[in-house]
Amino acid sequence: MPEKAKSINMYRKMLEIRHFEEKVHELYGQNLVPGTIHLYAGQEATAVGVCANLRRDDYITSTHRGHGHCIAKDAKLEKIMAEILGKKTGYCKGKGGSMHIADFTIGMLGATAVVGAGLPIAAGAGLSIKLRGTDQIVACFFGDGASNQGTFHEGINMAAIWALPVLFVCENNLYAMGTRQSRVMTIENVADRAAAYGIPGMVVDGNDALAVYEAAHEAVMRARQGKGPTLIECKTYRHKGHSRFDPATYRPKEEVKNWLTKDPIPRFKKKLLEKDFLTEKEAIQIEEEVVKAVEAIVKFAVESPYPAPEEALEDVYTQKEAYK
Amino acid sequence: MRKITYRDALREALREEMLRDKTVFLLGEDIGRYWHGAFKVTKGLAEEFGDERVRDTPISESAIIGVATGAAITGMRPVAEIMFGDLSALAMDQIANQAAKLQYMFGGQAKVPLVIRMPFGAGVNIAAHHSQSLEAWFMHVPGLKIVMPSTPYDAKGLLKTAIRDDDPVMFFEHKLLYPIEGSVPEEEYTIPLGVADVKRKGEDVTIVATLYMVHKALAAAEELDRQGINAEVIDPRTLVPLDKQTILNSVKKTGRIVLVTEDCKTAGVSAEIAAVVAEDALDYLDAPIKRVAEPDTPIPFSPPLEQFVIPNEKSIIKAVKEIVY
Numbered sequence A: 001m002p003e004k005a006k007s008i009n010m011y012r013k014m015l016e017i018r019h020f021e022e023k024v025h026e027l028y029g030q031n032l033v034p035g036t037i038h039l040y041a042g043q044e045a046t047a048v049g050v051c052a053n054l055r056r057d058d059y060i061t062s063t064h065r066g067h068g069h070c071i072a073k074d075a076k077l078e079k080i081m082a083e084i085l086g087k088k089t090g091y092c093k094g095k096g097g098s099m100h101i102a103d104f105t106i107g108m109l110g111a112t113a114v115v116g117a118g119l120p121i122a123a124g125a126g127l128s129i130k131l132r133g134t135d136q137i138v139a140c141f142f143g144d145g146a147s148n149q150g151t152f153h154e155g156i157n158m159a160a161i162w163a164l165p166v167l168f169v170c171e172n173n174l175y176a177m178g179t180r181q182s183r184v185m186t187i188e189n190v191a192d193r194a195a196a197y198g199i200p201g202m203v204v205d206g207n208d209a210l211a212v213y214e215a216a217h218e219a220v221m222r223a224r225q226g227k228g229p230t231l232i233e234c235k236t237y238r239h240k241g242h243s244r245f246d247p248a249t250y251r252p253k254e255e256v257k258n259w260l261t262k263d264p265i266p267r268f269k270k271k272l273l274e275k276d277f278l279t280e281k282e283a284i285q286i287e288e289e290v291v292k293a294v295e296a297i298v299k300f301a302v303e304s305p306y307p308a309p310e311e312a313l314e315d316v317y318t319q320k321e322a323y324k
Numbered sequence B: 001m002r003k004i005t006y007r008d009a010l011r012e013a014l015r016e017e018m019l020r021d022k023t024v025f026l027l028g029e030d031i032g033r034y035w036h037g038a039f040k041v042t043k044g045l046a047e048e049f050g051d052e053r054v055r056d057t058p059i060s061e062s063a064i065i066g067v068a069t070g071a072a073i074t075g076m077r078p079v080a081e082i083m084f085g086d087l088s089a090l091a092m093d094q095i096a097n098q099a100a101k102l103q104y105m106f107g108g109q110a111k112v113p114l115v116i117r118m119p120f121g122a123g124v125n126i127a128a129h130h131s132q133s134l135e136a137w138f139m140h141v142p143g144l145k146i147v148m149p150s151t152p153y154d155a156k157g158l159l160k161t162a163i164r165d166d167d168p169v170m171f172f173e174h175k176l177l178y179p180i181e182g183s184v185p186e187e188e189y190t191i192p193l194g195v196a197d198v199k200r201k202g203e204d205v206t207i208v209a210t211l212y213m214v215h216k217a218l219a220a221a222e223e224l225d226r227q228g229i230n231a232e233v234i235d236p237r238t239l240v241p242l243d244k245q246t247i248l249n250s251v252k253k254t255g256r257i258v259l260v261t262e263d264c265k266t267a268g269v270s271a272e273i274a275a276v277v278a279e280d281a282l283d284y285l286d287a288p289i290k291r292v293a294e295p296d297t298p299i300p301f302s303p304p305l306e307q308f309v310i311p312n313e314k315s316i317i318k319a320v321k322e323i324v325y
Helices: A004-029 A044-051 A067-072 A077-084 A118-132 A150-161 A190-197 A209-224 A253-260 A264-274 A280-303 A309-313 B006-020 B045-049 B061-072 B085-099 B135-139 B152-164 B213-226 B244-254 B269-284 B303-309 B313-323
Strands: A059-062 A108-111 A138-143 A166-172 A201-205 A230-235 B003-005 B024-028 B054-056 B077-081 B115-120 B145-147 B169-174 B181-183 B197-200 B205-209 B231-235 B238-240 B257-264 B290-294
Touching (some): A004 A067, A004 A077, A004 A280, A044 A067, A044 A166, A044 A209, A044 A264, A059 A067, A059 A118, A067 A077, A077 A280, A118 A138, A118 A150, A118 B061, A118 B085, A150 A166, A150 A190, A166 A209, A190 A201, A190 A230, A201 A209, A209 A264, A264 A280, B003 B152, B006 B024, B006 B045, B006 B152, B006 B181, B061 B085, B077 B152, B085 B115, B085 B135, B115 B152, B135 B145, B135 B169, B135 B238, B135 B257, B135 B269, B145 B152, B152 B181, B197 B213, B205 B313, B213 B231, B213 B257, B213 B313, B231 B244, B244 B269, B257 B269, B257 B313, B269 B290, B290 B313
Parallel strands (some): A059 A138, A138 A166, A201 A230, B024 B054, B077 B115, B115 B169, B145 B169, B205 B257
Antiparallel strands (some): B003 B181, B145 B238, B197 B231
């Protein structure tokens, strides 16, 4: 178990993600969020458990369901929210939106919305680390659906043969959009695929922040020591549907109910209370602080200006002059 | 000035940039010490720079480009080789959706200093999966730059510039060009992107040609000269950025233009250049724009079939004579 201050910070991060996502849900109900949204609520233990092992100069890659990864890697909530609302003050100046948030100053190498595309890119960041001779590592988040893409095979294989410092973190939330895992894989554990690349595969309870932390800790140690990549499968569940208008009727009610009893946040809180890292009163206070902070960043994001329309022509190439 | 081959010119560019900048490294299938690349461009480089910087990869085009992209956004300058241009289709998401778009999607935070080299072109009887000219695919993807050198001099100078560029650069070579020789100075030089080269001055008609077609256009121009037609031959050298001004200036002088490219005619590069001329210089044209390109077929295997579809001196001369009268 991580020491007290770190554990409490993990708890705070999980609450930040949950309240942030609830706020996003609320804002799109008010038609303030353009486009679609893929909420991370329910999977907080995975992002936080992994990122609690990372340094500021370590890298992560993310997916269409990426708000939680950003928050766990210490990205600024107000800049994430502003980006989700399409504002100029957002991380990508309104060019990326919910599915493409990046913060290169903290090693958040961005979210790709092409399922599975992040795996080779993460391997490439790992190769860069190896060639530059630093002891950074990369955590690459992706879902169960991505593990059926060719890029999963190509990316992990390359990372394996070159012993690159990458954690491949599969967040198995059981459904790729509306397709249940059992309909598209004959195996129960994505982590079993690690054997094909000769690397360790681990299956962990993705709703148990400590279990994720411990597994990631081991994988991070291996990676930093130059022993190569690990495939960690975190079994988890999204609380909401796949995207904005998805009522998720393809999920049996009993299944949803069962997973909601395994909500990672109360579970982690219970552990902190048991460990005497936290009192009930302190826990309530942290949550109140988080709620307040999220309110403040919403105000910032909502009040921020939109980019000027002609900014659409900028950032295609590094040189200022556009190629027309 | 000394003469070296296109292949050697490319190798010199790679070597000089690797010596100059430690972040430059090469990756691709069989480019290392056991094979030196399908066209031997990387011969001797693994021996000189080691297997880490001249990196053989598995046959995984998508991951070659993805890995190169990931390395590029974290401080390296990879030069990825795709063994045949046709195989770029396997890496299309990583090229067109990832490398090309990261900088834009992330609001300018990501720089992607990546060069992707690959040979195009028909003429060596290796059929539909090893002979295409696919530059038009990439010209339609904002965020990519496109270089197509036709001579050893251009190949070296442009490759050095491409490696130093902070954007992803598609660097298209032609398999028939590797053995051709040309003058290349011993001393350091680079060629800026976006500057066309007038390969032959002329007054009667403008011929714009790319890659290997530049040589066929020049041969056609010689023959036309004997017949009293004085053709100007322009090699854009880079399609993105495209030096429109040099082409337009020439059209304004000659009033006639023939576009010669080895890609398929429909929605090909020549269609784009024709549209530029039509938009910006229509009033200067004394005759219709002519296009000489491959018909819309896959590249066939059998020599007479293959030769039938590749533009040649005769088809260029024919097109010129249709508008110069």
